[in-house]
Amino acid sequence: MREKSLSKKVWSRALIIAFISFILSSFLYKSGILSGLENKSYDSRMLNTAFSVPRSDDIALIIVNQDSIDWALENRGWSWPWPREAYAQIIDFLSAGDVNSIAFDVFFTEASLYGENDDILLGEAEARSGRVIQNIFVSESHHSKRALFPVPPVRDNAAKIANVISLKDKDDIIRRARGSYEYNGQTFPSLGIAPLSLTDDINENDEIDSVRLRYHKSLDVYNPYSASLILKSYDAWKEGKNLCESRDLLSPSDFDETYVFFALYAPGLFDICSTPVSQVYPGVGVHVTMLDNYLNDCFVKEVPEFISFIWIFLLSLFAAFIVTLSEQKSRKTVPLIIFGFSGGIILAFAIPYLLFIPGFWIQMVAPLIAFLSSFIFTLGFSYTAEGKQKRFIKSAFSQYLSPNVIDQLINDPAKLKLGGQRREISIYFSDIQGFTTISESIKDPEKLIKLLNTYLTEMSNIIMESGGTIDKYEGDAIIAFWNAPISNADHGKRAIEAAMKCQARLDELRSDFEKEYGKKLYHRIGINTGIALVGNMGSQTRFDYTMLGDSVNLASRLEGLNKQFGTYTMCTQATKDAALQFGSNLKWRKLANVAVVGKKEPVIVYEPMIESQYKEKENIINDFAIAYDLFYAGNFSAALAIFKKNAELDPPSLKYAQKCEELIQNPPAEWNGIWVASQK
Numbered sequence: 001m002r003e004k005s006l007s008k009k010v011w012s013r014a015l016i017i018a019f020i021s022f023i024l025s026s027f028l029y030k031s032g033i034l035s036g037l038e039n040k041s042y043d044s045r046m047l048n049t050a051f052s053v054p055r056s057d058d059i060a061l062i063i064v065n066q067d068s069i070d071w072a073l074e075n076r077g078w079s080w081p082w083p084r085e086a087y088a089q090i091i092d093f094l095s096a097g098d099v100n101s102i103a104f105d106v107f108f109t110e111a112s113l114y115g116e117n118d119d120i121l122l123g124e125a126e127a128r129s130g131r132v133i134q135n136i137f138v139s140e141s142h143h144s145k146r147a148l149f150p151v152p153p154v155r156d157n158a159a160k161i162a163n164v165i166s167l168k169d170k171d172d173i174i175r176r177a178r179g180s181y182e183y184n185g186q187t188f189p190s191l192g193i194a195p196l197s198l199t200d201d202i203n204e205n206d207e208i209d210s211v212r213l214r215y216h217k218s219l220d221v222y223n224p225y226s227a228s229l230i231l232k233s234y235d236a237w238k239e240g241k242n243l244c245e246s247r248d249l250l251s252p253s254d255f256d257e258t259y260v261f262f263a264l265y266a267p268g269l270f271d272i273c274s275t276p277v278s279q280v281y282p283g284v285g286v287h288v289t290m291l292d293n294y295l296n297d298c299f300v301k302e303v304p305e306f307i308s309f310i311w312i313f314l315l316s317l318f319a320a321f322i323v324t325l326s327e328q329k330s331r332k333t334v335p336l337i338i339f340g341f342s343g344g345i346i347l348a349f350a351i352p353y354l355l356f357i358p359g360f361w362i363q364m365v366a367p368l369i370a371f372l373s374s375f376i377f378t379l380g381f382s383y384t385a386e387g388k389q390k391r392f393i394k395s396a397f398s399q400y401l402s403p404n405v406i407d408q409l410i411n412d413p414a415k416l417k418l419g420g421q422r423r424e425i426s427i428y429f430s431d432i433q434g435f436t437t438i439s440e441s442i443k444d445p446e447k448l449i450k451l452l453n454t455y456l457t458e459m460s461n462i463i464m465e466s467g468g469t470i471d472k473y474e475g476d477a478i479i480a481f482w483n484a485p486i487s488n489a490d491h492g493k494r495a496i497e498a499a500m501k502c503q504a505r506l507d508e509l510r511s512d513f514e515k516e517y518g519k520k521l522y523h524r525i526g527i528n529t530g531i532a533l534v535g536n537m538g539s540q541t542r543f544d545y546t547m548l549g550d551s552v553n554l555a556s557r558l559e560g561l562n563k564q565f566g567t568y569t570m571c572t573q574a575t576k577d578a579a580l581q582f583g584s585n586l587k588w589r590k591l592a593n594v595a596v597v598g599k600k601e602p603v604i605v606y607e608p609m610i611e612s613q614y615k616e617k618e619n620i621i622n623d624f625a626i627a628y629d630l631f632y633a634g635n636f637s638a639a640l641a642i643f644k645k646n647a648e649l650d651p652p653s654l655k656y657a658q659k660c661e662e663l664i665q666n667p668p669a670e671w672n673g674i675w676v677a678s679q680k
Contacts, residue, residue: 014320014378021316021374026309029366039169041364043276045356046175046300050217050277052357054296058100059288060258061224062090063265068228076231080269083114084154086231087262088125093234094260095129097252101195103133105164105263105284108150116153123153133194134158138165138183147183162194166273166286167210173274174281176210177290192290195259212300213289214359215277222288224265225250261288300361308363311351315367318344319375323382337379344371407486420535425483425547426495426527426575427555428468430459430502432476433522433568442517451517452476458509459502459523466498467491471546476523481547484534492529492578496586496608499525499569504610526558527571529578550599557596558605561677565591565607566651573604587614589621591652593632594675602674607652620646624653632673636660 028034064082072078078086087104094102112118126132134155137148149155163181166174181188189197233250236243243251263284264270271283293299322340348371352364432438432455442448456478460470463480467488471479483491506523513521530551537546558570576588589607596603614621627642640660647654659675 010324013381014324015317017377017381018313018316018320018374021319021370021377022309022313024373025312025316025366025370028369029308029312029363034365034369036171037365038363039171039173039175041352042175042361043173045353045361045364046215046276047217049353049356050215053214053216054292054298055216055221056292056295058258058295059222059292060255060260061219061222061284061288062227062230062260062262063224064227064263064269065265066267068226068231069266071228072231081113084108084112084118084122085114086227088121089234090227090230090262091122091125091129091132093230093237093252094255095125095131095252096237097254098256099129099131099252100257100259101131101133101159101198102129102260102262103162103191103195103287104135105191105261105287107137107148108134108154109137109148111151119151119153123157126154126157126159130159131198132158133160133162133191133198135162135164135191136183136188138163138181145183159198160194161188162191163188164191164283164287166283171274173276174213174286175276176212177286178210180209190287190290192287193294195291196294211290211293212302212361213275213286214293214298214300215275215281215285215289217277219282219285219288227262259291298359300356300359303355303360303362308366311362312367312370315344315348315371316374318347319371320378323375323378341375344375420533420537420548422531422533423484424491424530425481425532425534425551426491426529426578427532427547427552428463428478428480428482428495428499428525428527429556429559430478430499430523430525431559433524435476438517438519438521441519447517451513455506455509455513455521458505462501462505463498466494466501468494468498469545472544481532481534484547485545490578490582492575493582493584495527495529496571496575496579497584499527499571500586500608500610503569522568524559524562524567525569526555526561527569527575528552528555528558529572529574530554553598554596554603557598557677560679561594561596561605564677564679565655567591567607569608570605571608573606576606576608585611587611589624589652590628592675593673594677596677597679617650620650620653624650624656627653627656631656631660634671634673636663640664 134150139146167176179193236249272280273283275281326336348368352362468480468482482495532547532549532551534547562570586608591605591607593602593604627639630639643653643657647657
């Protein structure tokens, strides 16, 4: 109950922090404080997802670039500005086909320098076409509006008069466009929408007020035609040439069912504006983009506000969840926090970017702030409120308990109380051979302690890396177990393989120990698997996480039993079976059916070995197995002959040979096939 209560408290705290971060971020979002940052993130998304914006093939762009101006001067004798006759010729050429509209992003608000007749020529061309759209420019001051209209011949003959004033945000960037503009009670459509009014492509039910535009990175995607190319094609058309066969010229039919925009593009002539994709974007691009977005139905769509609020809350909750979860997994705190923080940041950026590809805009800055604030608040609270207690537990017990035990104590300090549980564990006992003699021969206490500490550190690292729990050290002895407090279904395999690694590591260190201390170190290991009582045991003021039971005593006896067989590692059949169940690749020699001191019931014990050791002694082990069966069948003489064969090379064979001689000289009254251990 205590654990559940604590967990509930921790998660309730996380929920509260997430909610506070949500409220804070939502306030910043609604107050407009974050608008500048959100606009920057919006622009970044626009620029980096421009590849996904569809382009209409029904839009054409004709531009007066520097090459056109140079050509007109050389071939027509026109200096800049051109006579309006030039535009009349372009209108006539385009209108000879089935063009949808011709929208001019050029102002004709002043009379032509070439005389009144020049304006009339342009007006007549407009009248013949019936597809020309001209524009007005409205200058706004704090107190008044003033509109500049085209000169009368141009204004009166245009099919539509449109507005070219765009909507600028506070940073002067054009992210939106208006569908229409009212002046003196009259409504003028925007230049980007006006062409639709000349065709059936606009839906009468569409109310286009303010829309968010999706820009291409450049107007080059429309492959602009130079005005000089149109004028050249006009000349050929007037001469009656077959333009369809010409590769260098255009035909009026090339513009059939096309919305044409005409704009100035020469340096110093065209107007520029700031858009999300460029600080120097041609002004006509705003109108082209608006029409293109409408035709492809790809205006930027803001997700419903409630979804933005849900997104803000989810990121707040995710941050609090990650930090709180890391508290429950203290050994994984740093990687879990790094992974969670990185994941949250990636989500905060990735989701808005991915949604922008199909054209959906969701808030990015407010959710990101929600995540960061929730993460920092939760992390700070965790360290100030609980960090001190956790750091104390970790520093106080890290030298005595395995990291797994420390994890559980940090996650639930309530476990620092008396109590235990019955469970199957694998138990490890080891002892250095002849350590008393070694300690007596090393006169310097500090040197002896250094030797012992080096040995215990190396062996303990192997045990704990395999998931084992160090129970205690008793002088040079190491006592450990697996499957508590953390559950490991393969505890038998872990225990026996850790024992083999300990033997291998001591083999590597043996020559170094001999050089420094003048002694070779060997240790004996006994391992058993069985049911034991595991938990905190001791007094109310001092206790250990330890184990009790017959299984523990048996493992202790096996460590000492190694002496009677000349072996260094021994385990019970229960451990062998548990290891094999989970795929252990070790080899096994059946050593004895033995009754250890203090137990009447015999147990079968084995000597584990790695593949190379087994192959090196394979013939000896095979002989040993034959003699083993003879021995426990009571045929001591026959067993003796085989054991003697390998006695000088194999300590267990020597021990059995000696036992056979003893039993031959003093035959038992009744042989029951059990080796009775004579010492611990």
